[in-house]
Amino acid sequence: MSGRSSWLQANSSGRVWAVVERGFRAWKSGNWVVVMTGFFEPLLYLAAMGYGMGGLVGEVRGPGGVVMSYAGFIAPAMMATSAMNGAIYDSTWNVFFKMKIAKLYEVMLATSLGPLDVAIGEIVMALFRGFIYALGFTAVIAAMGLTHSWWALAMIPVALLIALGFAAFGMAVTSFFTRFQQMDVLQLALMPMFLFSATLVPLEVYPQVVQWFIMALPLWHGVELMRQLSIGVFTSWAWVHLAYFVVLSAAGIFFTTTRLRALFLK
Amino acid sequence: MPVIDAHDVVKTYGEVTAVDHVSFAVRSGESFGLLGPNGAGKSTTMRMIGGSTVRSGGSLTVAGLDPQTQGPQVRAMLGVVPQQDNLDTELTVRENLMVYGRYFGLPMSYVRPKTDELIAFAQLQDKANAKVDELSGGMKRRLTIARGLINEPKVLLLDEPTTGLDPQARHILWDRLFRLKEQGVTLVVTTHFMDEAEQLCDRLIVIDHGKIVAEGSPADLIQQYSSREVVELRFGSGRNAGVVDQLQPYAQRIEILPDRVLLYADDGEELLDQVRRAGLIPVTSLVRRSSLEDVFLRLTGRSLIE
Numbered sequence: 356m357s358g359r360s361s362w363l364q365a366n367s368s369g370r371v372w373a374v375v376e377r378g379f380r381a382w383k384s385g386n387w388v389v390v391m392t393g394f395f396e397p398l399l400y401l402a403a404m405g406y407g408m409g410g411l412v413g414e415v416r417g418p419g420g421v422v423m424s425y426a427g428f429i430a431p432a433m434m435a436t437s438a439m440n441g442a443i444y445d446s447t448w449n450v451f452f453k454m455k456i457a458k459l460y461e462v463m464l465a466t467s468l469g470p471l472d473v474a475i476g477e478i479v480m481a482l483f484r485g486f487i488y489a490l491g492f493t494a495v496i497a498a499m500g501l502t503h504s505w506w507a508l509a510m511i512p513v514a515l516l517i518a519l520g521f522a523a524f525g526m527a528v529t530s531f532f533t534r535f536q537q538m539d540v541l542q543l544a545l546m547p548m549f550l551f552s553a554t555l556v557p558l559e560v561y562p563q564v565v566q567w568f569i570m571a572l573p574l575w576h577g578v579e580l581m582r583q584l585s586i587g588v589f590t591s592w593a594w595v596h597l598a599y600f601v602v603l604s605a606a607g608i609f610f611t612t613t614r615l616r617a618l619f620l621k
Numbered sequence: 622m623p624v625i626d627a628h629d630v631v632k633t634y635g636e637v638t639a640v641d642h643v644s645f646a647v648r649s650g651e652s653f654g655l656l657g658p659n660g661a662g663k664s665t666t667m668r669m670i671g672g673s674t675v676r677s678g679g680s681l682t683v684a685g686l687d688p689q690t691q692g693p694q695v696r697a698m699l700g701v702v703p704q705q706d707n708l709d710t711e712l713t714v715r716e717n718l719m720v721y722g723r724y725f726g727l728p729m730s731y732v733r734p735k736t737d738e739l740i741a742f743a744q745l746q747d748k749a750n751a752k753v754d755e756l757s758g759g760m761k762r763r764l765t766i767a768r769g770l771i772n773e774p775k776v777l778l779l780d781e782p783t784t785g786l787d788p789q790a791r792h793i794l795w796d797r798l799f800r801l802k803e804q805g806v807t808l809v810v811t812t813h814f815m816d817e818a819e820q821l822c823d824r825l826i827v828i829d830h831g832k833i834v835a836e837g838s839p840a841d842l843i844q845q846y847s848s849r850e851v852v853e854l855r856f857g858s859g860r861n862a863g864v865v866d867q868l869q870p871y872a873q874r875i876e877i878l879p880d881r882v883l884l885y886a887d888d889g890e891e892l893l894d895q896v897r898r899a900g901l902i903p904v905t906s907l908v909r910r911s912s913l914e915d916v917f918l919r920l921t922g923r924s925l926i927e
């Protein structure tokens with residue numbers, strides 16, 4: 356118990372808000388094109404695949420065997436992907452810039468802020484971007500008639516949880532990067548995860564071994580949970596999906612804090 | 622009780638010993654210097670005081686607290702001006718100050734007027750709403766110093782405050798630092814410029830290869846390790862070394878540099894006369910007072926700036 360509280364004391368002064376405040380001030384000078392891309396990309400997928408492919412595919416069996424339109428099937432998956440993209444963008448490119456080039460974290464840690472404050476503050480900023488994406492996306496798919504339950508509103512906080520998991524983990528991973536090129540490699544790894552995580556086709560089409568592999572990856576859990584929420588039909592897996600992201604987030608925050616300490620307070 | 626108390630502080634990076642059993646104490650209100658050439662271990666020492674580098678050995682306290690275990694508390698009492706400016710390029714001049722104050726948990730009602738005061742102190746009124754990238758080197762440095770003052774620190778750590786600045790910018794900056802000194806702020810300054818050390822420091826340690834080689838006030842050090850005056854003679858390349866034997870009888874001590882010979886004496890003009898009378902006619906000659914540069918040369922056999 357005392358071990359935990361001294362860990363907190365050494366890593367935090369409880370001033371997460373100061374980091375968030377700095378983030379909002381910097382947003383004014385932010386790169387809005389990139390922000391918009393992160394939002395429109397999944398929407399474009401939804402339009403092209405949902406309506407283009409949808410005509411060919413017809414209907415698909417979703418959670419609990421419920422029959423869904425193809426557009427309705429992929430829309431929640433695109434929302435989960437959008438949450439991931441926003442979080443990854445913020446926690447890789449932005450964090451890399453601040454960590455290695457602008458030396459922002461070094462500055463913050465030379466004040467009375469602790470590494471946990473910096474980690475959580477930066478993650479909150481990434482979440483805020485995710486929150487705006489999620490709001491917009493939910494509004495769009497609701498207007499398109501692709502939501503069938505009030506549960507769809509819960510997609511917004513869940514999108515945040517997905518973003519939290521990816522942001523926390525992404526920040527820890529970014530702390531190991533030394534060159535910009537390494538982030539391209541990360542993108543290269545995220546691409547197949549996006550394509551195969553039951554986003555565009557149901558998981559059942561893959562061989563069993565491939566299915567297990569996909570089920571170990573985070574995006575699949577996000578996609579499945581979102582899909583269940585969109586129609587308000589839940590399987591017994593729903594808790595697993597939720598727990599997956601809670602654990603991913605907690606581990607990511609701990610990992611990031613430890614890395615910030617190792618990098619800047621050595 | 623000293624504000625900063627360092628005992629046998631050691632820092633090693635693998636095989637390299639950056640700081641080698643360094644001990645010193647800084648009194649409240651004093652302006653304390655760390656003078657030494659590049660790579661002497663000055664920045665490493667500064668980072669250990671701020672708790673952003675972990676010591677390999679020894680003890681160090683700031684106002685009785687160990688920066689390593691009580692980092693946030695220690696840093697709340699310090700103003701840190703690192704060697705490289707690390708201002709927030711995504712923010713304006715004003716925001717840089719305000720946001721930094723918020724990192725210390727200071728309330729807006731304090732930070733707002735304090736920011737205005739510091740903008741005036743840094744003479745950046747015209748640039749208050751400009752982005753950092755629009756500032757000159759000297760302006761950035763003044764802003765970094767102003768930023769370090771936002772929490773009204775007990776101690777301001779300045780790592781090479783004027784390196785890279787032109788002479789005019791340096792003088793403006795020194796003037797600002799004098800004001801702080803007058804206000805009773807404890808300054809810890811590292812520099813490899815002897816004129817800066819002489820201007821700013823009440824007391825200093827001379828460091829070389831991570832070790833303290835001398836300690837005292839600039840005047841004491843000069844008195845102890847050098848003569849009152851120095852005569853610099855140039856006989857033209859190649860000839861400098863040749864005339865040394867003939868110069869030997871006239872000076873208390875002689876240093877031969879690649880481009881000139883330094884003769885140490887209490888009365889430089891008289892020495893120069895003697896040399897001339899002996900028929901040794903230099904191409905150029907200069908009589909000046911001894912400086913910390915001469916102290917360093919005496920102690921290490923090298924000059925501060927290679």
Ligand SMILES: Nc1ncnc2c1ncn2[C@@H]1O[C@H](COP(=O)(O)OP(=O)(O)O)[C@@H](O)[C@H]1O
Binds near residue numbers: 660
């Ligand atoms: N992070 C580091 N890793 C490895 N060596 C370092 C590091 N920081 C400093 N050094 C080494 O320690 C010595 C002292 O460096 P530094 O404190 O920066 O000197 P100064 O500030 O006096 O120029 C140098 O030999 C430098 O190469």
Ligand SMILES: [Mg+2]
Binds near residue numbers: 663
């Ligand atoms: Mg240095």
